[in-house]
Amino acid sequence: MGIKLINTDMLKNNRLAWVDYTRGIAIILVLYRHIFEGISRTGLPTAEYSYLEHANIIFYSFRMPLFFILSGIFIGKSLAKRPVGKLIANKFSILLYPYFVWSILQVTLQLVLSKYVNADRHAADYAYILFFPRRIDQFWYLYALFNVTVLYMLTREKLKLGIWQQLLLGAGMYLVSSYVTQKSIDLGFVYDILHYYIFFALGDLLSARILDQGNFSRFASWKTFLLLLPVFVAGQFYFLTKNLEVNDNLYVEAWQPVLFAVIAVSGCAFMACIAFLLQRYNALRMLRVVGFHSLYIYVSHVLVASAVRLVLMKGLGVTNVPVLLVICLAAAIIIPIMIYNIAMHYGAWWLYSLEKPAGNGKTLAVQNA
Template structure:
């Protein structure tokens, strides 16, 4: 069975390795934040590990913009293969549907296990699924990506907006999102559309260049690495210390949106360079496996991490925050992959998508879903 979980199809396919590397980096940073905050909310550590909190703040600046940029990079290619209606249907099947399924699963389990988990859930939370996804832990991203993708597709195809027009609109929406945040105007799911639409448009703008293999030698250059490193270091240093000075992780993003834009894009560029370097040398291949399964990790990692933390703390009596963080992070990355592969093996593909799996030639994994570029 192990070969069916860790088959070589992913590594030997025609997929672009750097995409999986980049998504692998991004999803691990997401896991870090959610697991670390789950540990601190449980009252463990009492703030004695400042360096872990520092890392949590730094990672926050670029991980979600990176996801939206990578997704936007493929929208033009997808539109060349599918009609507008087909592509929107595809987005519903692979984004909105798993969002709905896993929201219900997680909320239900959190209500049933309310004595053991940090989340304080009730039947009211089911009503937040469409209006206030930010109140449902990690799930807001899938809903936001669906809304941004569909809006971008419709405005591109029906209104014939060009990429530069989309960028202008996206920038205006981004600045508006800062305004509503500062003035505590709760727009629910609309806020995430305002915040990330421009990043998606930027991905569309640079998608052709990112997919141009003749440019890979520049993207994977150590000179590029050395050029980006000081920019990344200085920008992250400022982001960290300014937010600490102002008592949170959101000050720069909300009150200095233009500066945050520069900081986040510098982080995205640096992570992309690292992904291309990993592709160039074909190392740390486990990260590609993680990146391939990033969607499936995303939907279930909070449940897995919470269960792992409860066992480690309540049963085994472990109180070391670094140890809890490492163990929970490993489990939160591995167990969702195993759950997904098990589901595929037994034909439970409907847990993750409304689209039936496409059979792959010479595949060692029966019924494996072939994920679209936006998700893996």
């Protein structure tokens, strides 16, 4: 049999389609930002395309909270299936292990190819992997999700904190993250724990209702869509105009944390509504495939997009910003999926997890938790 470069088998099982749709939307927004900023660092006149920069600012307002809320939704189900110790080991395998593998690989390649890439790397940067993950491009998210998940499990199962206590703890941590940002205090990986714990806890709070299939018709209704639409538009309009006004893309998040949380959560709710509508009509099925592969896209998309951009600019002389953005975005979605499926075909599952895949050994399941 040949290699399945784009595996669609996951569409046939009992996975929750709306989860894959939501992850698909979120990962595309993540790629957009990273690729656009990579193009900006080349010195090309991205400022001439203000609509692209405006989209970049808007997408930033909810995409990462969305990932943490999604993970929080499934933490209760995961703990019902496995004890804390085994679940931590699982999270190490599927989150922290690929974080180390791919961040070390990326830093190494950036050092070796320093003449050709726009990342300024030094050998000392390897220490950032442990302490200052945000300085290693996109990888901080995996480290943060592992840390937040483990801390949440321990406080829930060992300290017996209830959901409202978790939300109160998360709110306090969230406000501290805003304070240290305002004071320009770099806490490294600790900042991400403080900042995103509240969104993970919110996911846990919503889990019973959002996983109840009896509510799916309500979430997938056009009435819900129309109710959320003006809230979403108003929040994104304010987020964009305020950040442009002060010339700081992080102003609202850092200096107006409560308002940012409202904007982020409303954005997440609107994206979830769109995902439920897509599930209802079984539309844009390839977006489900993208969502299923979101982790595998995430770990390698910067390497892929950088390589494609280099070929386009240096080899083919392409300098049009929108053209570069579209081609690199498409490549950063498709090629990582192909790499993943080739790796699974040849037994290189260890690139993505410490756990050998079950069954035919060709695919790793993306866990909802």
